[in-house]
Amino acid sequence: MKLGFAASTGGGFNFHEIRNLYITTLGNVRVQKAVDKANANVNDQVTYTVNVTNDTPAILNNVNFADTLKNGSGTPLVLGTDININSITFNNNGSAGTTAAGFTSGTAKTSGFTNPWNTTLNMTASSTASFTIVGTILTQPTDNIVRNTVGIDPYLSGITDQDLTNNTSKVETTVLTT
Numbered sequence: 001m002k003l004g005f006a007a008s009t010g011g012g013f014n015f016h017e018i019r020n021l022y023i024t025t026l027g028n029v030r031v032q033k034a035v036d037k038a039n040a041n042v043n044d045q046v047t048y049t050v051n052v053t054n055d056t057p058a059i060l061n062n063v064n065f066a067d068t069l070k071n072g073s074g075t076p077l078v079l080g081t082d083i084n085i086n087s088i089t090f091n092n093n094g095s096a097g098t099t100a101a102g103f104t105s106g107t108a109k110t111s112g113f114t115n116p117w118n119t120t121l122n123m124t125a126s127s128t129a130s131f132t133i134v135g136t137i138l139t140q141p142t143d144n145i146v147r148n149t150v151g152i153d154p155y156l157s158g159i160t161d162q163d164l165t166n167n168t169s170k171v172e173t174t175v176l177t178t
Contacts, residue, residue: 028055028056028161028162028163028166029052029053029054029055029056029060029063029123029152029154029157029159029161029167030052030053030055030152030163030166030167031050031051031052031053031065031150031151031152031166031167031168031169032050032051032053032166032169033048033049033050033051033148033149033150033169033170033171034048034049034171035047035048035049035148035171035172035173036048036049037173038172038173038174039173039174039175039176040137040146040173040174040175040176041137041175041176042137042138042139042140042175043136043137043138044136044137045086045134045135045136046134046135046136046137046146046173047132047133047134047135048131048132048133048134048135048148048171049130049131049132049133050067050130050131050132050133050150050169051128051129051130052065052121052123052128052129052130052131052152053127053128054123054124054125054126054127054128055126056125056126056159057125057126058125058158058159059097059122059123059124059125060121060122060123060154060157060158060159061122061123061156061157061158062120062121062122062156062157063120063121063122063123063152063153063154063156063157064118064120064152064153064154064155064156065100065118065119065120065121065150065151065152066116066117066118066150066151066152066153067116067117067118067131067133067148067149067150067151068115068116068148068149068150069082069083069085069115069116069135069146069147069148070146070147070148070149071141071142071143071145071146071147072141072142072143072144072145072147073142073143074147075142076115076116077115077141077146078115079113079114079115080138081138081139082137082138082139082141083115083135083136083137083138083141083146084135084136084138085113085115085117085133085134085135086110086134086135086136087108087109087110087132087133087134088103088108088109088113088117088131088132088133088134089106089107089108089109089131089132090103090104090105090106090107090109090119090129090130090131091105091106091129091130091131091132092105092127092129093127093128093129093130095123095124095127095128095129097122097123097124097127098121098122098123098124098127098129099121099122100119100120100121100129100131101119101120101121102119103119121152133148137173137175140175140177141175144174144175144176144177145172145173145174145175146172146173146175147170147171147172148170148171148172148173149168149169149170150168150169150170151167151168152167152168153167154167
């Protein structure tokens with residue numbers, strides 16, 4: 001793939017600025033995660049937002065999605081002991097063909113969680129699916145870190161994702177000493 005820009009002002013000169021340009025590969029699907037608190041205390045609630053984007057002009061089925069909460073040493077946190085997941089809300093952002101197995105768009109799921117938790121996404125062309133995960137920190141984890149990592153695998157969707165660097169995303173919250 002090649003990309004070029006050209007402009008002309010005749011005999012004069014001028015500076016041209018290009019902003020908010022996003023260039024990606026064909027067949028790209030990507031994930032991005034954010035957390036509302038970089039620092040938290042025990043018993044604080046944290047909210048994670050995950051966006052999965054289908055940048056392709058094709059419908060993608062069977063995109064595997066996995067989300068894991070770990071401590072600073074990389075050991076998965078124990079639900080009910082280290083952390084609680086209070087709710088997970090899926091949002092198809094107005095694209096009815098975008099679905100997540102086990103979820104209804106806009107309706108919070110409040111039970112039946114595991115760590116890690118998984119689902120399968122079906123996504124319409126050029127769409128974004130979002131998850132909002134709300135949890136409560138119950139204890140101070142090893143190394144005082146709650147690390148939340150999400151990964152997607154579009155292998156079964158039928159596309160070849162040439163940029164695998166944006167198929168995982170992680171955020172960390174430091175749990176302050178009490």
